[in-house]
Amino acid sequence: MLKYLFAKEKDIPGGSASIFFGFSCIMWFIIGTGLGSFNAAKLAFPDFFTHYYALQFGHMRQVHVHTVIFGWIVGAFAASALYIVPALGNTKLWSEKLGVWNALLWNLGLMLGLSTLWFGMTSGREYSDFMWPIDIYIALFMVLPLFVNIFMSIVNRRTQGIYTTNWFFAGSFFMLIIVFLIGNMPEFLHLTGLNEAYMTWWFAHNVLGLLITPVAAAITYYIVPKVTGNPLYSHRVGHLHFWSIVVFYSTPAAHHLMSSPLPEWLKSFASVEGVLILVPAVAYVCNILLTMQGRWSMFVENLEIKYTITGVLLAIPLNMQGGFQQTRAINWYVHGTGWIVAHAHLALLGFSTFAEAAAVYYGMQTMLRRKLYSLSLGNFHFWMLLIGFSLYWVSMTIAGLIQGAGKIYEVPYLDIVIAEHPYMIVRWLGGTMVFLGNIVWLYNMYMTVKHGEKLEHGVLPHEVAYVR
Amino acid sequence: MGFREYRVGSIMFGVALATSMIITIYMPGLDISNTKATATALEKQLTYGKIAGFDLGDPFLHGDDKPIKVILKKDPKTGAVMDETAAYVFKPGTSLPSGLIHDQINGEAINKLSVSLGKTDQVSVEAGGVYLVEKSVKNGVETPYIELASVTRGWTIDATLKAADQEILAGAGKTMFVREGCWWCHTLLPEQTHDWQSFGRPPMLGDFNGESPTTFGSDRKAPDLLHVGSRNSSKEWMMMHFFNPRLVQPHSIMPRYDYLWGGVDKKGNTIDLNQWDKEFVAYRDGDRVYPPEVPDYADNSEIRYLIDFVLNLK
Incomplete structure (x- = not known):
């Protein structure tokens, strides 16, 4: 891959950037879930690997979070966007060379950012933990080239009109740059106090709401019609989804701080807007599930559809929780408990990860022009992810409800810790299953490159039967 | 193809995003910036x-x-x-x-x-x-x-x-609090709806002016610490608890912060962690009557900063 960095644009095979991003994001996913499993072990067994500065929970938690967000989630977005955008525009990627450089800069930036974070160089602000030089690097050298590549490929498309997926890609990566530069203002300009606290959560909310949720949805807008052969159920409902994301999803940042002394009007406004998140959510889920009409057998038979639809189905509890848990009536009970941790994993490890895994599976096969090496290993990966995630989600939700009850009855804190212990062990087991499943995935992808069945010209991967 | 058929849409997108940022950044910013410090x-x-x-x-x-x-x-x-x-x-x-x-x-x-x-x-x-x-x-x-x-x-x-x-x-202790990630488990924000008895009064609107970062914490896996110095002002207890939380709370899941001693005690002697662990395990299993002594920390050690910070949270 590195030989393409200085090659001429015409000598770089199409899809190189996407493949580079694809393998990088799987690697980061393994590292990120490995760290997650290690951290979970420490919460269940606190004397596991003790005495070491670098292996202490408080140093590793944020490294896990940022590895999965920027390494896996956003990395997989990049891998998907760099092959989906040209495919939907019936054109080539604007610059394959920029894409390859982008993937390299992405990995280098993450290595630098994560290691400095690991050794304690942090801003102390959740989700924007990176120190500000790294924030600037991410905005200008990781996200900006990606956005330029996507945007210019859309501009140079050879189709009339732009498909739903590409609205989201162009809009979301543009908004990500804005969110990154505005959301880190407290660090650039040394804003303090409640302004700093509020901007921290403005960033955290919007990086999820304007990037991860819509782009994961955009990917499913491509994969489901492409693989099933059904046209998207409704373009107009897609419009509703897109516009309500921009209007409703960008405003409820303050609902993360419902128990802080922020102005009351702001909290009420955020809470109402937070419920309105259900508008894009319902529009999206209905649109995708109705697209599946007549093709539901593929949910069982086809690996990519199995992943995608599982992700979409997980978006239902995700949005129902998300819409209501931030209202005052519910938030006072679940705020700051394991319930929220479970919800965050439902968004990232449930909905987004399943949607993206499908896109990475599909994209790698299309770009490499090879059929997936083993369906059995693909299915094994699916079940490891799904069972691992479910164990995690259920155990953390229960732990959160225990914490919530302990909180309102003001039970001595240690009793809550004791009551949570079994759920901490289950959470660790679930996380470890996800980690092990991902190693199998990497092996499967590597074997696809080496020994996957070659696809003939004009044939798409899902049209060919599996050999193994 | 450009974006020519999307002119209206692009303008609407810009207007929507700008309006959203005016309502969620500019207006709260004005409001919050007008609060008096306490x-x-x-x-x-x-x-x-x-x-x-x-x-x-x-x-x-x-x-x-x-x-x-x-x-x-x-x-x-x-x-x-x-x-x-x-x-x-x-x-x-x-x-x-x-x-x-x-x-x-x-x-x-x-x-x-x-x-x-x-x-x-x-x-x-x-x-x-x-x-x-x-x-x-x-x-x-x-x-x-x-x-x-x-x-x-x-x-x-x-x-x-x-x-x-x-x-x-x-x-310096607050820097340790941020760097060591204490705030991943301990909040500094008793909630308005409850918490009054166990964790004390929630903070007021003007309590944060000029502070950065505020480290409220979002995930409470451990007690709130905003007024911890009023509940427990014992330096000795803090020292034992930071060295090995299981020494004072057998069921605690807090990490050990023994490395913040910097490897030496107050007199400059090297701390033998392995020996200490052996004695602690013996004590825990009932083979010893008394737990091993927790070494006194040096005056310029990082643990001193952190304990000073925690005890100062009144």
Whole structure:
């Protein structure tokens, strides 16, 4: 891959950037879930690997979070966007060379950012933990080239009109740059106090709401019609989804701080807007599930559809929780408990990860022009992810409800810790299953490159039967 | 193909995003920036200094570039006995908190008093200074303000440190709190709906002016710490708890912070962690009557900063 960095644009095979991003994001996913499993072990067994500065929970938690967000989630977005955008525009990627450089800069930036974070160089602000030089690097050298590549490929498309997926890609990566530069203002300009606290959560909310949720949805807008052969159920409902994301999803940042002394009007406004998140959510889920009409057998038979639809189905509890848990009536009970941790994993490890895994599976096969090496290993990966995630989600939700009850009855804190212990062990087991499943995935992808069945010209991967 | 058929859509997108940012950033920003600082906020600014997270003044988060809080029982200049007073010593070159540099942080009334009574128009990073938080009562309304005691009372930095009954390195300690990720489990935000009995009163609107980062914490896997120093003020207990939380709370899941001792005790002897662990396991399993001694920490160790910070959370 590195030989393409200085090659001429015409000598770089199409899809190189996407493949580079694809393998990088799987690697980061393994590292990120490995760290997650290690951290979970420490919460269940606190004397596991003790005495070491670098292996202490408080140093590793944020490294896990940022590895999965920027390494896996956003990395997989990049891998998907760099092959989906040209495919939907019936054109080539604007610059394959920029894409390859982008993937390299992405990995280098993450290595630098994560290691400095690991050794304690942090801003102390959740989700924007990176120190500000790294924030600037991410905005200008990781996200900006990606956005330029996507945007210019859309501009140079050879189709009339732009498909739903590409609205989201162009809009979301543009908004990500804005969110990154505005959301880190407290660090650039040394804003303090409640302004700093509020901007921290403005960033955290919007990086999820304007990037991860819509782009994961955009990917499913491509994969489901492409693989099933059904046209998207409704373009107009897609419009509703897109516009309500921009209007409703960008405003409820303050609902993360419902128990802080922020102005009351702001909290009420955020809470109402937070419920309105259900508008894009319902529009999206209905649109995708109705697209599946007549093709539901593929949910069982086809690996990519199995992943995608599982992700979409997980978006239902995700949005129902998300819409209501931030209202005052519910938030006072679940705020700051394991319930929220479970919800965050439902968004990232449930909905987004399943949607993206499908896109990475599909994209790698299309770009490499090879059929997936083993369906059995693909299915094994699916079940490891799904069972691992479910164990995690259920155990953390229960732990959160225990914490919530302990909180309102003001039970001595240690009793809550004791009551949570079994759920901490289950959470660790679930996380470890996800980690092990991902190693199998990497092996499967590597074997696809080496020994996957070659696809003939004009044939798409899902049209060919599996050999193994 | 360009975006020509999407002209209206692109404009609408820009308008929607801009409106959203006006409502969610500009308007709250105006509102929050107009809040008056409380005495707590002024004390926090002077205790923690400019910033507790990454900063060019302290890039590796070692707790550099932070003020020192001292407790005085006698006047550093005259030596006369006085009521217990907290003073904040900024050695020359120590960065100042935003409230001393910017007009927008503390509110107009506080700024006026700080300049007229507190002489804070004479602050200087190069010279450093000794600061106090004072109160002025007028018509029954109490207004806190900052006093530059180096000017108003002639307290020099050296004399103040010499006269100090106690030095509290809570500024450096907050850096430890941020760096060690204490706030991933311990919140600094008792909630308004409950928590009153166990964790104390929730913070007020103006309690945060000038503080950065606020480290509220979002995931409470452990007790809230905003008023922990009022619940438990024992340094010895904190020392044992940080060295090995299982020593005082057998079911605790808190990590051990033994490495913050820096490998040596107060007398400079090397701490043998493995030996300590063996003795602890023997104690835990009932083979020993007494637990092993927790080594005293050195005065400039990171654990001292952290314990000072925690005990200072009243």
